[in-house]
Amino acid sequence: MAVPDSREEVKNRVREAADIVEVIGECVQLKRAGSRYTGLCPFHAEKTPSFSVNPQGQFFHCFGCGESGDVFSFVMKYHHMGFPEALETLARRYHIDLPRRRLSDRDKIRIREREALYQVNEAAALLYQQCLSSGDVARAAREYLQQRQVPDGIVEKYRLGYAPAPESGGWDFITRRLRAKKFSVADIERAGLAVRRERGGHYDRFRDRVLFPIQDMTGRVVAFGGRILGDGKPKYMNSPESAVFDKSRILFGLFQHRQAIRQGRRALVVEGNFDLILLAVHGIDNVVAPLGTSLTRAHVRLLRGYCDEVVLLFDGDAAGLKAAMRSVPLFLAEQVEGKVAILPEGHDPDSLVREQGPEAVHELVAAARPLAEFVFDSLVRRHGLTLSGKSRIIGELQELVSQSSDPAQKSLMAAHFGEKLGVAPERFLSRSAARKPAGAGTGAEHPPSGETIPRRERQLLDFLILYPEHFRELQEAGLEEVVSGEITCQVIDALKRGTAEGTCSCEQLLSLLQGDEERRYVAELLMREPESDLDDDEARNVQAQSMCEELITWIRLFRQRKSSRDLLRRISEAQQSGDTALLMELLRRRQEEERKRTGFSDNLLNKI
DSSP, X not given: OOOOOOHHHHHHHHHHHOOHHHHHHTTSXXXXXXXXXXXXXXXXXXXXXXXXXXXTTTEEEETTTOOEEOHHHHHHXXXXXXXXXXXXXXXXXXXXXXXXXXXXXXXXXXXHHHHHHHHHHHHHHHHHHHHHHSSGGGHHHHHHHHHTTOOHHHHHHTTOEEEOOHHHHOTTHHHHHHHHXXXXXXXXXXXXXXXXXXXXXXXXXXXXXEEEEEEOTTSOEEEEEEEESSSOSOSEEEOOOOSSOOTTTOOBTHHHHHHHHHHHTEEEEOSOHHHHHHHHXXXXXXXXXXXXXXXXXXXXXXXXXXXXXXXXXXXXXXXXXXXXXXXXXXXXXXXXXXXEEEOOTTXXXXXXXXXXXXXXXXXXXXXXXXXXXXXXXXXXXXXXXXXXXXXHHHHHHHHHHHTOSOHHHHHHHHHHHHHHHTSOTHHHHHHHHHSOOTTOOSSSSOOOOOOOOOHHHHHHHHXXXXXXXXXXXXXXXXXXXXXXXXXXXXXXXXXXXXXXXXXXXXXHHHHHOOSHHHHHHHHHHHHSOOSOOOOOHHHHHHHHHHHHHHHHHHHHHHHHHHHHHHHHHHHHHHHHHTOHHHHHHHHHHHHHHHXXXXXXXXXXXTTO
């Protein structure tokens, strides 16, 4: 009978199979920089890349906010997962079978609930697709899509489906079919596909609607959006939030359009799912749409991993203007270039692209205005340039400038607005100084630890981090007797745990450290470009062994010197107390130590 793999063995197998550059590169635009890859950190707002990925060590580190870890840490934080889900996600991606393992009751419930929701949503998507593709029940839906010039290729790409009207499919069309596939009513209800009746039983949430499956960034169906065919209300409807669907963190179309957005470094944001589909019909495939909510900061941060510029394509009505105004602080806080393209009066994206072609949309986007300028002009139109109007404009712009998390950006905006209104730039910065920018305090600045590590101890610490395979040799030489720094002691403790069942790699060391200061020190050291030109592993190992031997010599000399100082102190105390017997014993021990020290050069201590 085969012995099941331990949790650490499974974790190591998945970690070794996973390509951290590939995994992170799907979420962050990475550029090669020597032996590393760099990009804008997805965990805090920045304009200058401080996020670094080390493919050799298989870990990442941000020099701005201090976030660091391995491929599991990234998936957990970026996708808001627990470790079991991150492990399962990566194992599935790299085709590794996971053995059954003991889970806490809480983990079991969470994983079971999420997996059930993924399965029921996928089954529903297939049923809705089948319903749309055949039979008289969906004839009106197919005619509607043909009328809107949506070809079969688009229907297939976006997995469009149809939920029949009650008169043709009944009030529980999807519920009955999912129950026939052995899904529980509780899971169907939790997925938002069925609604409980007050007097018992359930009815379908989506009826007589063209449906758009909403997919997460791994392609799994997490929810649905529906557009009604008739004149009923509401015109658009989305699934309620669930354990797998958070509308503030998912954008419709990003899964399908991520490559086009990344290649063009620009994303268009429209207000509705159908706007996105109809633009895609005409070859405009860098579009995303929020799901029944305004654009959120999490949306902007998500887009920042794929593009440098986001253009809001809104109607010119009051609602569109309000939505654009509301989004400005989000872009300022995330330091993303945001622009606004207002559709011509009487047009939505569909009518514009149908009547004037995709070129009209491209021209509109090319002429999009920066959000800050758009807001300024909107405020001038609203308040005018009278003295009282200027005062109100300044008050609103102070609030806007304070939202920026970049001091340079604040100064530029203040100078720009000051010139426009004929006032000193300082007028727009007065509120900024007293107010922390939105999103600040996320760790972009780190207080110093206050710990000064002695030069030689730092050399020893750095060697342990870079060459953890030599830890046992140094430990046997008396390593723990010659160090005192907090960071060094924490690293040694982590290495003890890491080497309890074998060797400890650099990335394992990083994952074993608990303190932020220690993790940051280790990650930043590992991220430095190697000073050696040695590419050959054998040459590197020879060099490391030589350094290890020098450090062992230093440890022995350090211990001898410390022992000698302690012995001299005790001799002095014995002389002062008049204890002749103890004094003679201590002097004898000193002579023995002097003989042992023969052959060692004290000068070597100063060369290491």
